[in-house]
Amino acid sequence: xxxxxxxxxxxxxxxxxxxxxxxxxxxxxxxxxxxxxxxxxxxxxxxxxxxxxxxxxxxxxxxxxxxxxxxxxxxxxxxxxxxxxxxxxxxxxxxxxxxxxxxxxxxxxxxxxxxxxxxxxxxxxxxxxxxxxxxxxxxxxxxxxxxxxxxxxxxxxxxxxxxxxxxxxxxxxxxxxxxxxxxxxxxxxxxxxxxxxxxxxxxxxxxxxxxxxxxxxxxxxxxxxxxxxxxxxxxxxxxxxxxxxxxxxxxxxxxxxxxxxxxxxxxxxxxxxx
Ligand SMILES: NC(=O)c1ccc[n+]([C@@H]2O[C@H](COP(=O)([O-])OP(=O)(O)OC[C@H]3O[C@@H](n4cnc5c(N)ncnc54)[C@H](OP(=O)(O)O)[C@@H]3O)[C@@H](O)[C@H]2O)c1
Numbered sequence: 001x002x003x004x005x006x007x008x009x010x011x012x013x014x015x016x017x018x019x020x021x022x023x024x025x026x027x028x029x030x031x032x033x034x035x036x037x038x039x040x041x042x043x044x045x046x047x048x049x050x051x052x053x054x055x056x057x058x059x060x061x062x063x064x065x066x067x068x069x070x071x072x073x074x075x076x077x078x079x080x081x082x083x084x085x086x087x088x089x090x091x092x093x094x095x096x097x098x099x100x101x102x103x104x105x106x107x108x109x110x111x112x113x114x115x116x117x118x119x120x121x122x123x124x125x126x127x128x129x130x131x132x133x134x135x136x137x138x139x140x141x142x143x144x145x146x147x148x149x150x151x152x153x154x155x156x157x158x159x160x161x162x163x164x165x166x167x168x169x170x171x172x173x174x175x176x177x178x179x180x181x182x183x184x185x186x187x188x189x190x191x192x193x194x195x196x197x198x199x200x201x202x203x204x205x206x207x208x209x210x211x212x213x214x215x216x217x218x219x220x221x222x223x224x225x226x227x228x229x230x231x232x233x234x235x236x237x238x239x240x241x242x243x244x245x246x247x248x249x250x251x252x253x254x255x256x257x258x259x260x261x262x263x264x265x266x267x268x269x270x271x272x273x274x
Pocket of ligand 1: 024210
């Protein structure tokens with residue numbers, strides 16, 4: 001893993017870039033996408049809920065980078081769960097993006113119970129067969145939710161996207177995914193911008209980096225795929241400058257020790273949904 005364009009293999013075949021640009025809370029995200037792609041990012045993480053899929057499409061087109069070199073994700077929100085509604089929703093999503101297909105489509109959260117989760121997942125499987133999406137996955141799922149997919153005889157998700165940073169390490173979910181070779185994407189890898197912490201400051205000083213770069217590097221070295229969000233060009237650029245240093249074992253141990261379990265989550269983190 002040496003650059004923004006490095007990739008990580010996926011269970012169903014193919015590969016995914018090792019870092020993605022998050023675009024939550026950035027409804028005018030075309031500029032951010034364009035800047036990121038020109039800086040070398042090759043993955044963008046959107047969702048129906050973010051209401052900016054068309055903006056992602058605009059940014060991608062403006063970048064001039066060929067569609068097939070870019071990996072774009074969206075997610076279905078629980079308002080649209082259920083087989084038929086999910087099918088319509090995925091089509092709407094692809095139409096809004098305006099680039100023909102999504103590389104990855106996720107169930108945004110396990111909210112709404114087992115029956116609707118499985119119906120929705122079946123719609124994703126069929127969207128993949130129809131070429132609307134290339135790969136499918138889940139978000140905010142714990143092992144028990146993925147077990148339901150296995151019990152239903154459906155293909156495993158390629159990705160589980162969960163909140164993941166040193167303060168919220170979700171170890172049981174990560175171990176489950178690693179055993180099954182499901183790639184783990186780390187959302188809110190910058191603790192939603194709450195970077196004022198002594199240990200992060202110490203490591204930033206030691207490595208002549210900033211706190212955000214320390215967190216992104218931690219995620220990469222753990223084997224996760226971080227999705228840092230920024231709408232500022234200078235931060236989009238600096239968040240990608242993480243391939244010219246390495247955290248040593250002591251640094252990693254110090255970050256491991258910051259884990260506060262579920263208490264450390266700073267977002268909705270609905271992994272315990274029944
Ligand atoms: N699946 C899910 O349920 C879920 C939930 C949450 C997030 N996500 C995904 O994960 C992505 C990232 O998560 P997130 O947006 O919650 O939080 P994040 O990436 O951890 O943090 C974003 C915040 O940090 C600031 N920031 C970015 N770079 C910085 C830097 N170098 N120094 C200081 N501050 C910096 C940003 O402000 P500026 O924009 O002003 O730079 C923004 O306020 C989302 O955009 C979304 O794609 C998914």
